[in-house]
Structures are given as structure tokens and as C-alpha cells.
Amino acid sequence: AQTVTQSQPEMSVQEAETVTLSCTYDTSESNYYLFWYKQPPSRQMILVIRQEAYKQQNATENRFSVNFQKAAKSFSLKISDSQLGDTAMYFCAFYNYGQNFVFGPGTRLSVLP
Amino acid sequence: DAMVIQNPRYQVTQFGKPVTLSCSQTLNHNVMYWYQQKSSQAPKLLFHYYDKDFNNEADTPDNFQSRRPNTSFCFLDIRSPGLGDAAMYLCATSRDSGAVAGLQETQYFGPGTRLLVL
Numbered sequence: 001a002q003t004v005t006q007s008q009p010e011m012s013v014q015e016a017e018t019v020t021l022s023c024t025y026d027t028s029e030s031n032y033y034l035f036w037y038k039q040p041p042s043r044q045m046i047l048v049i050r051q052e053a054y055k056q057q058n059a060t061e062n063r064f065s066v067n068f069q070k071a072a073k074s075f076s077l078k079i080s081d082s083q084l085g086d087t088a089m090y091f092c093a094f095y096n097y098g099q100n101f102v103f104g105p106g107t108r109l110s111v112l113p
Numbered sequence: 114d115a116m117v118i119q120n121p122r123y124q125v126t127q128f129g130k131p132v133t134l135s136c137s138q139t140l141n142h143n144v145m146y147w148y149q150q151k152s153s154q155a156p157k158l159l160f161h162y163y164d165k166d167f168n169n170e171a172d173t174p175d176n177f178q179s180r181r182p183n184t185s186f187c188f189l190d191i192r193s194p195g196l197g198d199a200a201m202y203l204c205a206t207s208r209d210s211g212a213v214a215g216l217q218e219t220q221y222f223g224p225g226t227r228l229l230v231l
């Protein structure tokens with residue numbers, strides 16, 4: 001069974017600085033999808049970024065980018081120019097066709113003014 | 114805007130009193146999911162519908178049931194809520210056509226219903 005690990009339960013970063021959240025996963029599949037979801041306090045979970053395992057190029061969405069290391073089964077999220085609105089729980093998730101999403105335990109990120 | 118809608122946003126029920134949470138979507142997605150999320154934890158999948166096919170997770174208690182009368186709507190029924198069922202319940206949708214590539218596999222979440230059991 002696939003598992004997703006987020007080794008940092010909590011992190012903090014100063015506004016405007018850069019922070020990296022780590023995620024590792026375990027799978028024997030070669031084709032799958034990885035996601036980072038953001039869940040602000042008392043608000044809706046939204047997709048931040050996704051990566052297809054067959055693509056070598058790292059996904060980027062504005063200030064959010066990933067470092068996807070397939071051989072190492074690592075999928076970290078880098079947030080550049082952190083903003084107060086980035087304060088949230090961040091969940092790493094894995095999906096393989098025909099199976100269910102597997103979420104990591106989450107990292108609580110606090111952006112400090 | 115296409116979206117996933119959950120009603121109500123907050124639900125208070127009494128111990129043992131049946132309660133129904135609802136989810137609707139305008140995305141025309143064929144897969145709908147129900148998750149339970151307790152404070153500061155990852156969402157836990159309860160079950161999902163692939164079109165009309167119901168898929169229950171092995172560890173989902175019998176106390177939890179679901180109905181999907183049509184593509185747009187899905188309901189979560191808790192037959193006899195206990196104090197341990199107090200949680201946020203998230204509905205999510207995705208389009209799974211069986212294709213390998215594309216955006217279909219992304220799950221889109223509703224705002225959740227927070228259930229309080231007294």
C-alpha cells in the first residue's frame with residue numbers, strides 16, 4: 001500500500017522569505033500523480049500544485065514550485081516570497097489510477113509578520 | 114463558477130439522533146467522495162461513488178451510509194451519531210475517465226460541514 005510521509009508537523013517562516021515543506025512517499029508504481037493541497041484555518045481545502053510522475057519537469061504555479069525526485073520518492077513544496085495568507089495546513093497527497101487518494105499527515109505552516 | 118457545495122456548513126445533533134449531510138456539485142464529475150477530518154489530521158476517506166457504484170472503505174463503520182440519487186448530489190447519513198463522530202466532513206469530486214494523462218484525477222473539495230454531537 002502506498003504511504004505518504006510529511007516529517008515536519010509544524011513550520012514557521014517570516015513574511016517574504018522562502019520555505020520548503022517536505023514529503024516522501026512509498027510506492028511500487030511507476031505512473032502516478034502527486035499533489036499539494038492547502039487548507040487555511042476554517043476554510044476550504046484547495047489544490048496548490050500537482051505533478052505527474054511521468055513528467056521530469058518540476059511543476060510551478062506562481063510562487064509555488066515543487067522539487068520532484070522520482071528515484072528518491074520525494075516531493076517537496078517550495079513557497080517563495082511567503083505571504084500571511086499562506087498560513088495553513090499543507091497536505092501532500094498521492095494518487096495512482098484505480099486507487100484512492102492517500103494523504104500525508106499534514107504540515108502546519110505559520111507565516112509570521 | 115463550477116463548484117462543490119456542502120450544506121449545512123455547521124450541524125449540531127444529539128447523541129444517537131440520525132443526521133444527514135449533503136453535497137452537490139456543478140462540475141459534472143463522475144466520482145464523489147466523503148472524508149472525515151478530525152482536528153489537525155489528514156482527511157480520512159469514508160467511501161466514494163464511481164458513477165453509481167458505491168465503494169466503502171474497509172474500516173468505515175456501519176453507522177455511516179451514503180446515497181447518490183444522481184450525478185450532482187451525494188448524501189452522508191450517520192444513523193446513530195456518537196461523540197467520536199464529531200468532526201469536519203468533506204465532500205470531494207473528481208472526473209475519472211480512465212485516462213492516464215490530464216487533470217481528471219485532481220480532487221476538488223467542498224467547504225466541509227462541521228458536525229457537533231451533543
